[in-house]
Amino acid sequence: xxxxxxxxxxxxxxxxxxxxxxxxxxxxxxxxxxxxxxxxxxxxxxxxxxxxxxxxxxxxxxxxxxxxxxxxxxxxxxxxxxxxxxxxxxxxxxxxxxxxxxxxxxxxxxxxxxxxxxxxxxxxxxxxxxxxxxxxxxxxxxxxxxxxxxxxxxxxxxxxxxxxxxxxxxxxxxxxxxxxxxxxxxxxxxxxxxxxxxxxxxxxxxxxxxxxxxxxxxxxxxxxxxxxxxxxxxxxxxxxxxxxxxxxxxxxxxxxxxxxxxxxxxxxxxxxxxxxxxxxxxxxxxxxxxxxxxxxxxxxxxxxxxxxxxxxxxxxxxxxxxxxxxxxxxxxxxxxxxxxxxxxxxxxxxxxxxxxxxxxxxxxxxxxxxxxxxxxxxxxxxxxxxxxxxxxxxxxxxxxxxxxxxxxxxxxxxxxxxxxxxxxxxxxxxx
Numbered sequence: 001x002x003x004x005x006x007x008x009x010x011x012x013x014x015x016x017x018x019x020x021x022x023x024x025x026x027x028x029x030x031x032x033x034x035x036x037x038x039x040x041x042x043x044x045x046x047x048x049x050x051x052x053x054x055x056x057x058x059x060x061x062x063x064x065x066x067x068x069x070x071x072x073x074x075x076x077x078x079x080x081x082x083x084x085x086x087x088x089x090x091x092x093x094x095x096x097x098x099x100x101x102x103x104x105x106x107x108x109x110x111x112x113x114x115x116x117x118x119x120x121x122x123x124x125x126x127x128x129x130x131x132x133x134x135x136x137x138x139x140x141x142x143x144x145x146x147x148x149x150x151x152x153x154x155x156x157x158x159x160x161x162x163x164x165x166x167x168x169x170x171x172x173x174x175x176x177x178x179x180x181x182x183x184x185x186x187x188x189x190x191x192x193x194x195x196x197x198x199x200x201x202x203x204x205x206x207x208x209x210x211x212x213x214x215x216x217x218x219x220x221x222x223x224x225x226x227x228x229x230x231x232x233x234x235x236x237x238x239x240x241x242x243x244x245x246x247x248x249x250x251x252x253x254x255x256x257x258x259x260x261x262x263x264x265x266x267x268x269x270x271x272x273x274x275x276x277x278x279x280x281x282x283x284x285x286x287x288x289x290x291x292x293x294x295x296x297x298x299x300x301x302x303x304x305x306x307x308x309x310x311x312x313x314x315x316x317x318x319x320x321x322x323x324x325x326x327x328x329x330x331x332x333x334x335x336x337x338x339x340x341x342x343x344x345x346x347x348x349x350x351x352x353x354x355x356x357x358x359x360x361x362x363x364x365x366x367x368x369x370x371x372x373x374x375x376x377x378x379x380x381x382x383x384x385x386x387x388x389x390x391x392x393x394x395x396x397x398x399x400x401x402x403x404x405x406x407x408x409x410x411x412x413x414x415x416x417x418x419x420x421x422x423x424x425x426x427x428x429x430x431x
Contacts, residue, residue: 159283165313169305173259173314175209175237179340179379184393186384187211187239187260191399194223196230202400203234209260209316211396212240214249225256225293232257232299239316245271250278255292257299260316262343267325269332275319276338280312284338316340318381318394321369322348330369334376341379341394344369346386 128143130136142149147158171177178185188207190199203210212224228238239260242249253261263275277286289308294300300307303314317338321330322345334342344366346357355362366382373380374391381394398406409416422428 163281163309165310166305169310169313171314172303172310173237173316175239175260175316176314176340178208179316179394182393184387184395185209185379186395186397188236188397188403189213189399190227191401192217192219193400194219194227196227198400199227200231200234202403203231203236203238205236205403207236207397209237209239211260211262212238212258213399214253215241215243215264221252221256224253228257229293229296229299241320245275245278247278250275251288251290254279254287254311254315255290255294257292257294259300259314260318262318262320264320264345265322265326265348266319266333267323268329269336272319272333272336272339276317276336279315279317280338281308284312318343320345320348321372323352327365327368330372331375334372334378339376339378341381342369342373342376343381343394343396344392346383 130138139152142152147160148156171180175185185208186206187209188202188205189211190202191213193199199210199212212227214221214224224240232238237259238257239262240253240258241262241264242253244265245263250261250263261275261279266272266275276284279285279287281287281289295307300311303310318341319333319336319339320343321327321333326333327349330342333339346366349365349369350356350362353362353365355365357363370380370391379393380391381396382389382392384395384397386392387395397403419427
């Protein structure tokens with residue numbers, strides 16, 4: 001209550017400071033401050049305003065000057081500060097007992113930083129901290145109880161157990177679970193919609209995940225995040241094709257809640273390692289533990305074992321083979337630790353090879369991706385049209401607009417496209 005009153009009061013005062021509000025003048029001043037066309041009227045207006053502690057503002061756009069009377073800013077602020085102090089004194093004495101009765105505070109929201117909720121700031125002890133102003137020689141020697149002894153070397157560092165998943169933790173991402181079980185996974189493509197209602201309808205339509213298109217669409221990450229958090233418990237989990245192998249792209253996707261990451265145009269093993277590094281937390285990758293809505297209880301903050309400790313076991317990483325260089329390195333790309341599946345990009349493999357499906361050279365390219373997947377023991381993905389092709393077990397389905405067209409055609413059956421055809425007007429058919 002007290003905070004609300006002060007919020008309203010401060011907003012009231014800030015409006016005064018930022019915008020000198022027009023006030024209603026006494027009648028005799030108002031009458032003398034109309035449109036001014038000669039020096040006598042200007043002088044009269046100025047004199048009247050001066051006597052009443054008003055100030056003159058001259059606005060353009062009139063044939064002469066226009067006297068818009070506003071209270072002196074200093075006078076307004078002084079008056080309102082006095083009223084605020086008086087109200088604060090009265091409300092302060094009346095609201096303290098109320099606050100004393102409501103000692104129970106809601107729990108702080110879950111955040112990624114474990115130090116954010118320090119219960120005793122200023123009183124925490126740091127027994128292993130370096131003494132003030134003294135070189136502790138930490139680069140060459142470690143505390144006696146440290147697991148990593150001797151000179152500090154990243155290459156020999158033994159990663160700790162603080163972020164290990166619980167021994168009895170289960171897979172909570174249904175897409176990861178289905179891939180592990182050998183099932184066929186489908187992703188519905190949300191190509192250009194930014195409406196959370198459309199996203200949620202797609203997510204509850206029957207797909208395993210939603211392929212939110214961020215490579216070929218101009219939407220931004222704020223829009224994608226808003227759609228994903230609208231219905232996190234939908235049947236299909238949020239997934240995304242990022243624009244390229246980039247820490248910012250992949251970090252935004254994951255921190256916003258994506259559970260399936262699709263990375264296009266992987267040409268080299270180095271690019272595959274980069275994609276892996278930005279997708280997974282240490283020790284497998286280099287993902288920063290910076291927070292985001294994925295950590296919120298409304299999304300994945302309440303999953304069994306905790307999001308940070310179980311994310312690496314639940315994220316699905318799919319790398320797309322689309323170019324001649326990608327084909328050449330596909331076998332090694334598929335073997336990079338952390339890769340869940342590789343995707344034979346039907347459209348761009350045609351684009352980069354110069355052949356189409358059915359041509360011998362095209363089919364050879366697809367078989368190169370096939371061989372890389374089965375030899376590395378990862379899943380093989382492609383367009384939904386290849387759901388009966390040998391060894392393909394994950395698929396990109398059509399867009400939201402295509403799904404609407406198919407759904408309407410199925411619903412209407414023989415009544416589809418049976419509109420009347422006028423002989424004239426915009427709806428007439430050309431002969």
